[in-house]
Amino acid sequence: MASSADPSTTSRPGERWPGTERGALPHWRLLRLTVLLVVRAAPMQCVLVVVAAVVLAASPVATAWCVKALFDVLASPGHGSFSALLVPVCAAFGAALAGAGAVSMQQLASSRVVRAVRAQAQDGLFRAVDSLPWIMEIERPDFQNELRLAERAAEDTARRLLSSGLMAVTGVLQCVGWCVSVAVTWPPMIALLALVTIPYFWLGHRTARREARLQSSLVGSGRLRMFFRSLLVDPRAAKESRLFAIGPYLRSRLATLLRAESALEDTVDRTTARTDMVLAVVGASSLAVATLVVVLTATSRGLSAGDLSLFLAAAAGAQTTIALAADGYTGVAASLLVMKHYFAFHARVPPVAPSGSLVSHEPSGEIELRGVWFRYDADGPWVLRDVNLRIPAGTRVGVAGPNGAGKSTLIKLICQLYQPTRGEILFDGVPAGRLDPAAIRRRITAVFQDFMSYDLTVAENIGVGDIQRVGDRAELRRVAAMVDMHDEIERMPGGYDTLLSKIHIADDDAAVHLLSGGQWQRLAIARALLRRDATIAILDEPASGLDAFAQHRLREIIDSIGADRTVLLISHHLGSMRRMETIVVVDDGRIAEHGTHDELVLTGGTYAQLFSLQAAGYVA
Numbered sequence: 001m002a003s004s005a006d007p008s009t010t011s012r013p014g015e016r017w018p019g020t021e022r023g024a025l026p027h028w029r030l031l032r033l034t035v036l037l038v039v040r041a042a043p044m045q046c047v048l049v050v051v052a053a054v055v056l057a058a059s060p061v062a063t064a065w066c067v068k069a070l071f072d073v074l075a076s077p078g079h080g081s082f083s084a085l086l087v088p089v090c091a092a093f094g095a096a097l098a099g100a101g102a103v104s105m106q107q108l109a110s111s112r113v114v115r116a117v118r119a120q121a122q123d124g125l126f127r128a129v130d131s132l133p134w135i136m137e138i139e140r141p142d143f144q145n146e147l148r149l150a151e152r153a154a155e156d157t158a159r160r161l162l163s164s165g166l167m168a169v170t171g172v173l174q175c176v177g178w179c180v181s182v183a184v185t186w187p188p189m190i191a192l193l194a195l196v197t198i199p200y201f202w203l204g205h206r207t208a209r210r211e212a213r214l215q216s217s218l219v220g221s222g223r224l225r226m227f228f229r230s231l232l233v234d235p236r237a238a239k240e241s242r243l244f245a246i247g248p249y250l251r252s253r254l255a256t257l258l259r260a261e262s263a264l265e266d267t268v269d270r271t272t273a274r275t276d277m278v279l280a281v282v283g284a285s286s287l288a289v290a291t292l293v294v295v296l297t298a299t300s301r302g303l304s305a306g307d308l309s310l311f312l313a314a315a316a317g318a319q320t321t322i323a324l325a326a327d328g329y330t331g332v333a334a335s336l337l338v339m340k341h342y343f344a345f346h347a348r349v350p351p352v353a354p355s356g357s358l359v360s361h362e363p364s365g366e367i368e369l370r371g372v373w374f375r376y377d378a379d380g381p382w383v384l385r386d387v388n389l390r391i392p393a394g395t396r397v398g399v400a401g402p403n404g405a406g407k408s409t410l411i412k413l414i415c416q417l418y419q420p421t422r423g424e425i426l427f428d429g430v431p432a433g434r435l436d437p438a439a440i441r442r443r444i445t446a447v448f449q450d451f452m453s454y455d456l457t458v459a460e461n462i463g464v465g466d467i468q469r470v471g472d473r474a475e476l477r478r479v480a481a482m483v484d485m486h487d488e489i490e491r492m493p494g495g496y497d498t499l500l501s502k503i504h505i506a507d508d509d510a511a512v513h514l515l516s517g518g519q520w521q522r523l524a525i526a527r528a529l530l531r532r533d534a535t536i537a538i539l540d541e542p543a544s545g546l547d548a549f550a551q552h553r554l555r556e557i558i559d560s561i562g563a564d565r566t567v568l569l570i571s572h573h574l575g576s577m578r579r580m581e582t583i584v585v586v587d588d589g590r591i592a593e594h595g596t597h598d599e600l601v602l603t604g605g606t607y608a609q610l611f612s613l614q615a616a617g618y619v620a
Helices: 027-041 043-075 082-131 141-185 188-233 235-243 247-297 305-348 407-414 437-442 458-469 473-482 486-490 517-529 548-561 574-579 597-603 606-619
Strands: 367-374 384-391 396-400 422-427 444-447 536-540 566-570 582-587 590-595
Touching (some): 043 305, 141 305, 235 247, 517 536, 597 606
Parallel strands (some): 396 566, 444 536
């Protein structure tokens, strides 16, 4: 193994993806994108919803005209014939029946649209999350806040947007019908209604902006509140929570967050209530004035009883539908202001393939780092400093060093979970920037120091290592036997179908078994061994929870997989390093030493000091 002395100053800063800035999407484009999302999710149901909205808007207007006709018949000499009375009554009945049917049809179709939109939006959202090539983005608080807002839009906004949109459309259509009816009796009422409409929609727009700002301001505290809630109910946190009696402290933090959120919500609710009161006074006053004028002048203008009844119904209906349309507009505007987070989140996710042509290549195991610098934040400390390292294919390399030296970060960079801040990583001589990160990761298998314990079955916990083989029981048994877990699994109540957690049990008769820390670690090793096509195997503290027998077995496993793979072993158990062909010592973010075990012990450097201290504990 050789090290390169040629540094590279190529910088790859973590920049936000285009489209995430506030106001990047105008309202008309937000509306268009949202309508497309809804229509594509359930096109036929959307047609039914629109038809139902038209019928609902027409039904009360038609009923009012039928009542007018009935009153005119009753006011005629002799009260008209029975057939003359029957026609408006039957027409009113038909209009009411059509309205009732439209309500049922709209509710059914709307529910289907909401479910379809929610499913499609959720899938699109987490497809975007899954396509992110670097986990650094996921670790940022602003990303998590934007994700939560986008998730809320996917969950709730579709329902509110549809209901508010239908309210607005129905209100507008119905208002048009009432205005036509009003114009027949007293045309000046149209101008009065137009004047009343302005404050309704202006104040509604302001209310929508307040609600959207409230949603954005609460998302951070909401995530923190869910964190404290999880600590109170998660069985894995219950041990320390009970032992150290931290429950009251957690409840206090939770209550403080709830009080702060409630105070913000109360402020918005009070402002909205005042707005509603002002609008109610304006609407009632205009209606009272118009009614008084029409009633006082009814005789002089020759209005019939039917005309008067139509005007009263139309004027009151117009006022109501203006308020209905304004409320619908407020809901739509607020929903769009939340939906912008959904579309902005998609915009911040980069294309699957970076710009420029990619080399179609999957690494054979040769790794080289040239002048690699890395830090997690732009103003944070350097975790890795000018690292130059070349690892030939098929080499077994040990990585040692004190805690916090940068060993695990080095591994995450090789796994293409992060990009170097400066410098570059090459696989088989090809810069990683010219390769698809997913293609590189397909050739890497790993046991991470903070490996996952999935609340799933035994088979799934192993099978996620190569998801294509999750149903291949022969392969699962093979790798389980390699880590001496097969016989233990067969003794479990459900074998490989045994659930390893009680958190998500839906059936009281389900086979459940809880594992020790060492057993979980052996499952994590089996998971890594399942990926047979990997040319690079990374083991980050794989023996930390294992007993002496399991550690000995792990060393045999490393010997067996090292024949045709590049193996990187990170371990504080320096006895395991003896079997490595080369050992790299990382100290303060730099490659401080490299060589064989015997060579490093003779140099008397950091590795020799760590080994001497550890060996003294065994011979004392």
